[in-house]
Amino acid sequence: MSAVKVSPLKLERGHARRAGCIEEVLLMQHRQKIYSNFAVYGKLKTAASDLELSHALHGLFMRYPILASTIMPDHWEDRETFYQSEEFYSQIGMAEDYMYVLDQLKFEDIIINHQPEHAEYFQRILNQWIKDGYEYGSGLPGVIDGYTFACWDPTKPQFRLLLLPSEDDKELEKGTKHILFVTNHIATDGTSGANLLQDLSVELGKLFGKTLKPLDNVFCYEQQYDQLPKLPDRIEERVSYKVDLPFIGSFMLGQFGKKFLAKKWDKPITTHVGKSKTTHTSHLIRIDVPEMQKMRARVKEKLHGKATLTPFLQACWFVSCYEAGVFDNRRWNEYLVNMAVPMNSRQYLPQDEEIRDQYRYGTHVAGCNYNFLISSFDIKTNQQFWDLTAYYQNCFADIRDKNSSLKCFGLLFADFLMKSKNLDKLISDDMTNQRRAFALLSNVGFFPQTSQESNPFQLQDLVFSQTSAEMPFVFSLNCVSTDVGGMTISMSCPEKSISHQQWRKVCEVFEKNLTTL
Numbered sequence: 219m220s221a222v223k224v225s226p227l228k229l230e231r232g233h234a235r236r237a238g239c240i241e242e243v244l245l246m247q248h249r250q251k252i253y254s255n256f257a258v259y260g261k262l263k264t265a266a267s268d269l270e271l272s273h274a275l276h277g278l279f280m281r282y283p284i285l286a287s288t289i290m291p292d293h294w295e296d297r298e299t300f301y302q303s304e305e306f307y308s309q310i311g312m313a314e315d316y317m318y319v320l321d322q323l324k325f326e327d328i329i330i331n332h333q334p335e336h337a338e339y340f341q342r343i344l345n346q347w348i349k350d351g352y353e354y355g356s357g358l359p360g361v362i363d364g365y366t367f368a369c370w371d372p373t374k375p376q377f378r379l380l381l382l383p384s385e386d387d388k389e390l391e392k393g394t395k396h397i398l399f400v401t402n403h404i405a406t407d408g409t410s411g412a413n414l415l416q417d418l419s420v421e422l423g424k425l426f427g428k429t430l431k432p433l434d435n436v437f438c439y440e441q442q443y444d445q446l447p448k449l450p451d452r453i454e455e456r457v458s459y460k461v462d463l464p465f466i467g468s469f470m471l472g473q474f475g476k477k478f479l480a481k482k483w484d485k486p487i488t489t490h491v492g493k494s495k496t497t498h499t500s501h502l503i504r505i506d507v508p509e510m511q512k513m514r515a516r517v518k519e520k521l522h523g524k525a526t527l528t529p530f531l532q533a534c535w536f537v538s539c540y541e542a543g544v545f546d547n548r549r550w551n552e553y554l555v556n557m558a559v560p561m562n563s564r565q566y567l568p569q570d571e572e573i574r575d576q577y578r579y580g581t582h583v584a585g586c587n588y589n590f591l592i593s594s595f596d597i598k599t600n601q602q603f604w605d606l607t608a609y610y611q612n613c614f615a616d617i618r619d620k621n622s623s624l625k626c627f628g629l630l631f632a633d634f635l636m637k638s639k640n641l642d643k644l645i646s647d648d649m650t651n652q653r654r655a656f657a658l659l660s661n662v663g664f665f666p667q668t669s670q671e672s673n674p675f676q677l678q679d680l681v682f683s684q685t686s687a688e689m690p691f692v693f694s695l696n697c698v699s700t701d702v703g704g705m706t707i708s709m710s711c712p713e714k715s716i717s718h719q720q721w722r723k724v725c726e727v728f729e730k731n732l733t734t735l
Contacts, residue, residue, distance in 0.1 A: 224290050224316045232448025233283060233439070234290075234318035239454050239631040240563075242312055243645075244404045244581050245289065245369060247689075249301040250646040251490035254366045256684035256696075258399045258411030259354045261703070263676040265384070265393035266422050272325045272433050274421035278414070279437040282579045283319045283446045285377070285414070286437045287405055289370045290316040297370060307643040311636045317405065317449065320375065323437040327373060330380040330400070331390075339365045343380060343398070352385040354396075359500035359683035359708050362400065366491060369404050377401035377414075403581060408662035408682055409562055410579045412698060416665055416677055423673035450576040457566040458621070459584075459628030469629060475589045481545065481552040482653035485714040488688045489650060498685040498694075499718070500710040501725040509733055510705045520604045521611055527697075528661045529610035531707075532557065534735060535657065535695060537603060538728035540595035542720065554589040555656040558691065559614075561585050561623040562663070584623035588613070603735050649690055654715065657693035658686055667702045679703035685710045692716075707732075 228234035237245065247253040266274070279286045292313040293300050300306055301313075326332035330340050346361045347353075369376060382396035383389065397418070399411045406414075439446075486496045505513065517530045536555070539545065545555075563584040567574050597603045617623050630641065662682050670676040682698040692715045699705040709728075711721060 223294065224318050228318050231443060231446075233443065233446060234316060235449055235452070237289065237315040237317045238452030239312070239459070240583060240627060241317065241404055241452070241581050242315065242641075243627065243630055244402075245313075245315060246642045246645050247649075248366075248369050248402050248404060250642055250650075251302075251492055252488075252646070252649050252688045253403060254363055254491050254685075254687045255400050255402055256408060256411070256682070257359070257362045257401075258408065258415060258698070259679070259681040259683075260397050260399070260415030260419070260677050261354075261679035262395045262397070262419060262422070263678055264674040265387065265395045266675060267393040268325060268329075269430050269432060270393070270422055270425055271379075271381075271418070272436050273425055273430050274418050275325075275328065275436050276433060277421045277424075278417055279323070280442065280445060281447070284317075284405055284449055284579050286320050286323055286375055287317050287449065288320055288372060288375060289404065290318055291370050301642060302646075307640050309640055310638065312631060312641045319439055319446070319449070320373070320437070321439050322435045323375065325433070325436050328375065328377075328379055328436065330378045333378075336365070336367070336378075340380065344382070347382050352383065352396075354502070354679075354681045356500055356502040359502075359685060359710050360498045362398075362683065363498055363685040363687065363710075365400060367402065369402050376405035377411075405581060406579060407562075407581045407583050408560075408660060408696075408698075409564070409582070412662055412665050412680055412682065413578055415680065416667070419667075419670060419673065419675050419677040422675035423670065426674050447576070450580060453563055453577065453580065453582045454628075456568075456573070456577070457563050457624065459624045459631075461625045461628045461632050465622065465625045466629070469626070472587070472589055475554055476556045476587075476655060479551055480554040480556045480589055480655055481548050481592065482655060483692050483715045484653060486654075486712050488652045488654065488690050491688050494688055496688070496712050496714070498710045499713050499721060500683070500685070500708065501721075502681070503707040503709070503725075503729050503732070505705040505707075505732065507701060507704045510699060513705075513733065517607070521608055525611050526614070527699075528559065528659070529614055530607050531661060531695070531697060532559070532610050532659055533603060533607040534731050535659065535693075535728060536590065536595040537597050537606070537735070538731050539724060540592070540597075541731075542724040542727045544716065544720065544724060545592050545595070548592070553592060555592055556587065556589050557656055558587045558658045559585060560658075560660045561617075563624060565618070566621070566624065584627050586617050586623050586626055600735060650688065652690040654686070654690050654692045654712070656691065657695060658689065658691045659695045660684070661697040664699045664701075667700050676702070679706075681706045681708060683708035683710075686712070
């Protein structure tokens with residue numbers, strides 16, 4: 219077992235622990251080669267030098283050691299192939315992996331620009347960046363999707379940063395304003411990515427004007443372990459993911475609907491990342507701050523003061539796809555579409571600032587996966603649209619109140635499955651060699667930045683992007699907002715799933731409906 223390979227002192231000090239069940243679920247998707255990565259892009263007001271970034275990262279690692287962690291797998295030898303072998307699949311339950319804080323990190327261990335093994339990938343992103351006019355454009359998410367890195371590298375963390383040039387400083391001689399956070403999702407989620415870029419901005423602001431000395435290491439465990447807080451407890455030890463019989467019954471009914479009554483796409487069939495030849499086309503929608511504020515006000519006026527944008531985005535996407543003809547010519551038994559919406563399980567933590575800060579970083583996710591009637595998207599009037607949005611708002615409120623989003627994830631590691639199935643194989647069988655269902659919608663939320671107006675390194679833009687990779691979904695929609703850069707929605711789909719003409723029409727109709735419905 220991995221426990222004997224992890225430093226006993228780190229275990230004793232709280233700088234190593236058994237990987238949590240949620241971390242294991244994301245680890246399964248990674249080692250079964252179903253998921254590749256997600257990315258969060260941030261733009262700073264002023265360019266930051268490598269030295270400034272080194273010191274800022276050091277400050278974050280010392281406050282949040284989970285950022286400087288990696289995975290020790292249960293099985294080390296032949297780990298790249300073992301977890302897809304019959305020998306492993308014959309073992310019941312969940313692998314016993316460990317998360318631990320690394321011994322040291324140098325700047326180049328984090329920055330893709332300085333990693334020769336990823337030079338080809340870096341060049342592809344750089345070429346697309348230049349092609350898009352030195353800004354985050356619609357072509358970039360599909361290029362980023364092609365990147366993956368080992369989750370159990372004993373010298374590197376679970377994320378990387380990629381530094382991109384400005385048009386007036388193509389060699390990064392003055393530093394960079396453009397930072398791309400890329401992660402395999404095992405130790406960080408979308409909220410973590412936005413938090414990291416936001417916190418980097420704040421840390422850089424604290425360093426402004428100071429004389430900084432070069433750092434041999436961005437992080438060195440032996441020199442500073444006594445100043446490190448412990449790794450946060452596994453999220454399921456703070457928040458209950460426990461399932462009950464009524465939920466299991468409703469979930470199984472939903473799965474029946476998804477399998478036999480939901481619309482599926484014949485191409486491309488899901489396979490394994492690395493073996494797949496699937497490419498994803500993408501589109502980026504930007505909504506400036508005034509228009510975003512109008513949208514938020516419109517949602518609250520039509521619904522109520524606590525209404526959020528996610529139900530509105532979902533309704534708008536459904537109606538736009540219907541209007542663009544996505545559901546034309548469907549089979550006789552295709553009455554439903556399946557929608558997966560990841561959610562942030564931090565909302566269920568106690569209202570304690572110290573506890574919530576401990577979980578500022580990590581994979582703290584939940585989610586819902588439901589079917590909706592295609593016929594309900596045939597909207598004739600604005601009132602019908604807002605009635606549909608109100609229905610989704612009530613659905614999400616019910617999901618939150620009943621902890622259904624936690625139970626959806628909790629079902630994956632419920633006792634009756636842990637005692638009867640190999641969970642890696644269960645996930646692999648469920649997701650690979652499948653026709654794709656409808657969509658994945660992930661809104662990581664609103665990150666205000668106006669309080670940092672005096673910060674020379676104020677964060678001025680955020681973009682959150684991912685594709686469905688080899689998860690069984692056609693469309694992937696990802697949203698993030700700030701009060702400086704406005705809202706960005708990154709959308710993607712596999713190129714063979716629908717025609718380029720229909721994809722363009724879907725994007726055009728959706729963009730129009732966001733501001734006119």
